[in-house]
Amino acid sequence: MTATGATGRADQSFSTRLYRATQRYKHWFFIAPALLIILTVVIYPIIFSTGVSFFRVTFASQSRPFVGLQNFERMLTNDDFIESTFNTLYYVVFSVSGSFALGFGVALLIRRITVGKDLLRLILIIPITMAPIVVGLMWNWMLDPLFGLINWFLDLVNIPEQTFLAQAATARMTVVLVDIWQWYPLVFLIIEAGMATLPRAPYESARLEGVSSWMIFRRITLPLLRPVILVALLLRTVDAFRTFDLVRVMTDGGPALTTETLSLYLYRTAFTFNKLSRAAAGSILMLLVIGLISAVMFRYLFREVGDS
Amino acid sequence: MKRFKTLLLVMLAAALCLPLVGAQDVQLTDPATGARPFEGQELRILNTEVVPILAYQHQIVDPLYEEASGVTLIYENAAHSDVLPRIQTTCAAGGDDFDIMFVEDGWAGALAALGCLEELDRFYLAAPGDSHPEDFTTRAFGTVAMAKEKWVGIPTLVAVGMFAYRTDLFNDPDEQAAFMEAYGRDLAVPQTWGELAEVGAFFTRPDEDLYGFNYRYGTPNNILFDYMIHFGFSRGVDFFDADFNPLFDTEAAIDTASFFAGQDVLNLQPPGRESFQFGEVMQNFTQGKVAMYGTESWAIPLLLDSEASLVAENTGFAPIPGWLNPETGEIQSALLSAGPAYMINAHIPEERKWLAWDYLQLAHGVEFSRILADQTGAGHRISVLTDPDLVAKWPHLTANYEAAKVGIGRPAEPWWPEAENAIGRALQEVAAGGDAASLMADANNDIREIVADAGYYDEGITYVSVQQREEFVCAKLADLGLEHDECM
Numbered sequence: 084m085t086a087t088g089a090t091g092r093a094d095q096s097f098s099t100r101l102y103r104a105t106q107r108y109k110h111w112f113f114i115a116p117a118l119l120i121i122l123t124v125v126i127y128p129i130i131f132s133t134g135v136s137f138f139r140v141t142f143a144s145q146s147r148p149f150v151g152l153q154n155f156e157r158m159l160t161n162d163d164f165i166e167s168t169f170n171t172l173y174y175v176v177f178s179v180s181g182s183f184a185l186g187f188g189v190a191l192l193i194r195r196i197t198v199g200k201d202l203l204r205l206i207l208i209i210p211i212t213m214a215p216i217v218v219g220l221m222w223n224w225m226l227d228p229l230f231g232l233i234n235w236f237l238d239l240v241n242i243p244e245q246t247f248l249a250q251a252a253t254a255r256m257t258v259v260l261v262d263i264w265q266w267y268p269l270v271f272l273i274i275e276a277g278m279a280t281l282p283r284a285p286y287e288s289a290r291l292e293g294v295s296s297w298m299i300f301r302r303i304t305l306p307l308l309r310p311v312i313l314v315a316l317l318l319r320t321v322d323a324f325r326t327f328d329l330v331r332v333m334t335d336g337g338p339a340l341t342t343e344t345l346s347l348y349l350y351r352t353a354f355t356f357n358k359l360s361r362a363a364a365g366s367i368l369m370l371l372v373i374g375l376i377s378a379v380m381f382r383y384l385f386r387e388v389g390d391s
Numbered sequence: 392m393k394r395f396k397t398l399l400l401v402m403l404a405a406a407l408c409l410p411l412v413g414a415q416d417v418q419l420t421d422p423a424t425g426a427r428p429f430e431g432q433e434l435r436i437l438n439t440e441v442v443p444i445l446a447y448q449h450q451i452v453d454p455l456y457e458e459a460s461g462v463t464l465i466y467e468n469a470a471h472s473d474v475l476p477r478i479q480t481t482c483a484a485g486g487d488d489f490d491i492m493f494v495e496d497g498w499a500g501a502l503a504a505l506g507c508l509e510e511l512d513r514f515y516l517a518a519p520g521d522s523h524p525e526d527f528t529t530r531a532f533g534t535v536a537m538a539k540e541k542w543v544g545i546p547t548l549v550a551v552g553m554f555a556y557r558t559d560l561f562n563d564p565d566e567q568a569a570f571m572e573a574y575g576r577d578l579a580v581p582q583t584w585g586e587l588a589e590v591g592a593f594f595t596r597p598d599e600d601l602y603g604f605n606y607r608y609g610t611p612n613n614i615l616f617d618y619m620i621h622f623g624f625s626r627g628v629d630f631f632d633a634d635f636n637p638l639f640d641t642e643a644a645i646d647t648a649s650f651f652a653g654q655d656v657l658n659l660q661p662p663g664r665e666s667f668q669f670g671e672v673m674q675n676f677t678q679g680k681v682a683m684y685g686t687e688s689w690a691i692p693l694l695l696d697s698e699a700s701l702v703a704e705n706t707g708f709a710p711i712p713g714w715l716n717p718e719t720g721e722i723q724s725a726l727l728s729a730g731p732a733y734m735i736n737a738h739i740p741e742e743r744k745w746l747a748w749d750y751l752q753l754a755h756g757v758e759f760s761r762i763l764a765d766q767t768g769a770g771h772r773i774s775v776l777t778d779p780d781l782v783a784k785w786p787h788l789t790a791n792y793e794a795a796k797v798g799i800g801r802p803a804e805p806w807w808p809e810a811e812n813a814i815g816r817a818l819q820e821v822a823a824g825g826d827a828a829s830l831m832a833d834a835n836n837d838i839r840e841i842v843a844d845a846g847y848y849d850e851g852i853t854y855v856s857v858q859q860r861e862e863f864v865c866a867k868l869a870d871l872g873l874e875h876d877e878c879m
Contacts, residue, residue: 355479355808357805
């Protein structure tokens with residue numbers, strides 16, 4: 084009896100310990116699959132690419148000599164890398180600000196609409212439901228100087244045909260405008276969702292005190308929406324930085340490199356020119372820039388969330 | 392221990408003999424005997440149909456092969472600019488996703504360096520079928536089917552420069568009279584660059600939606616090709632000297648760039664010319680928007696197809712215009728010869744390699760090529776280009792043959808795609824209004840750096856000349872027990 088009782092206490096003690104341990108570490112069990120995937124497809128490739136960037140590696144390399152920072156140096160002094168970096172920054176600045184302004188504006192306007200709101204919302208988000216390759220092909224046809232819809236309209240109002248994608252002066256902005264067209268619905272959806280959660284009390288008080296609509300927007304709506312705005316900006320910025328497909332389809336980086344983004348340039352360097360380590364160095368530099376911008380935005384975002 | 396060693400020796404001997412036994416037993420598809428040794432199997436081909444002749448091969452030749460062999464062909468068609476990255480990555484990983492791949496001549500060096508390309512000698516020696524590698528001009532075969540001294544492909548086409556023009560416009564008495572009045576000479580298909588500009592200006596009538604001609608400026612690969620094929624070689628431009636020094640900063644190269652990508656010539660082409668690629672230039676001609684079209688032989692089937700071209704019945708072909716040498720008064724012309732071959736993926740299992748060879752020897756062999764040429768007017772084998780019946784039906788085949796005999800190939804070094812990109816970008820910038828001299832000089836320096844990076848200068852690697860390529864071909868044909876008139 085005594086022995087059995089001792090064993091029982093021991094069992095109880097073991098099961099208690101097991102239970103407590105399970106409780107203490109159960110969150111790891113739940114996040115393990117996601118963590119494993121992130122480690123495999125995000126963290127490991129970053130570490131691997133970082134390692135590759137310090138060696139001289141091609142597909143055909145028999146030897147892979149250590150070259151230190153040479154790949155980074157070559158990238159930073161390469162005219163094409165510098166130009167594609169400039170193109171990417173141009174793309175990010177104009178595409179993000181354009182899609183944000185348009186998305187925000189549409190979100191504000193749609194609040195005032197009372198009839199057919201759902202249908203309008205559905206129509207407005209169509210661009211975001213399309214694959215970027217389809218969008219690129221569609222706009223390529225519409226912008227065609229000889230038989231495109233846009234030039235047909237221009238011809239109706241006696242404007243000579245325009246070669247939007249063939250001219251260095253217009254190609255970059257044209258691609259940006261198409262990008263804005265495709266992605267403003269994302270901003271619109273985020274901002275509209277944010278607006279739906281805003282408290283009514285501040286607005287009612289402001290109206291009772293006779294505050295103008297502009298001041299309500301500036302002093303109430305904008306501050307309350309700031310975390311949502313930052314999320315929208317962060318998503319669009321990261322997305323614009325890694326643009327590849329739309330540019331590939333519309334211009335393939337041309338004319339004369341004016342629309343070549345970093346992603347496209349790095350893809351070509353790695354997989355067409357067989358300079359894997361140099362492309363890895365470029366991608367690390369790109370990652371650092373995106374990381375820096377994201378960190379600044381995250382800092383603002385969390386500060387705003389904390390304040391609110 | 393002794394028994395073990397004996398067993399090991401027996402196994403080794405068996406392993407060594409196995410390929411020989413296999414080779415001797417090999418049987419290929421033969422429509423004449425009805426042999427279908429690969430019946431029921433699937434052959435996977437990585438392809439691009441950006442050039443029309445490949446689409447016509449797919450429509451005309453492939454069903455014949457499938458019917459004869461009982462093999463199902465599965466195509467993966469990628470955009471032209473995606474094919475090389477796709478092959479390089481798959482091959483570097485030892486992938487066997489496809490059995491046969493479309494390989495441009497300029498890529499063969501990079502892929503051979505990766506060990507992606509299966510040499511074809513042993514297949515031919517065991518079972519030649521209808522392959523006949525001696526049925527190509529040595530220049531074309533050396534450029535398209537070989538990676539230096541290795542035979543790795545069966546050409547799917549041999550691209551040589553062609554000049555297409557609208558016969559209805561050139562033969563129109565009103566046009567002829569108007570041209571005579573304007574220029575004081577007969578309207579004729581241009582033979583020199585100067586005449587090209589003159590006739591192009593005559594036909595450039597934006598109000599009528601008609602322009603003089605068009606070339607490709609849209610991608611580095613395309614612009615470099617049209618620069619070299621239609622203008623560069625005839626002006627004496629070459630890629631490298633014997634020591635691999637790039638030659639794009641020479642007076643000839645800069646003059647050619649200034650002419651080809653200069654505003655005077657660009658203005659004779661439809662709007663959007665700076666971004667024209669394969670598709671746009673063909674479409675402009677087939678829709679009747681240009682009077683002339685500097686192209687290559689791969690475009691012939693589409694240009695003559697009345698279902699694809701509004702001007703198919705009024706399309707004529709002529710040699711491409713050359714450069715009038717002011718010192719000698721002679722018209723210099725030279726041609727680029729290029730094109731893709733279908734090559735066998737070295738990473739697939741042995742039995743699939745034989746299936747791939749079966750397809751190549753028959754679908755791209757003599758008999759099927761003749762069928763293709765008969766129906767489309769496109770051919771690249773000597774037997775087709777010199778066939779009296781076919782020549783009577785398609786007179787341009789004679790010009791194709793002459794061009795294929797003298798065509799110069801582009802380099803096929805592992806780093807060539809990057810060099811091609813550098814010079815192509817420079818040409819695009821010239822077309823965008825940049826200064827040709829400085830841009831070509833910069834591109835030349837970039838290419839020198841690329842060559843230096845590859846260790847070519849340190850290792851004293853020399854440029855494979857046209858003559859060396861021909862020697863490689865003749866040596867290879869001799870190895871295979873074949874004779875060729877051009878090797879005598």
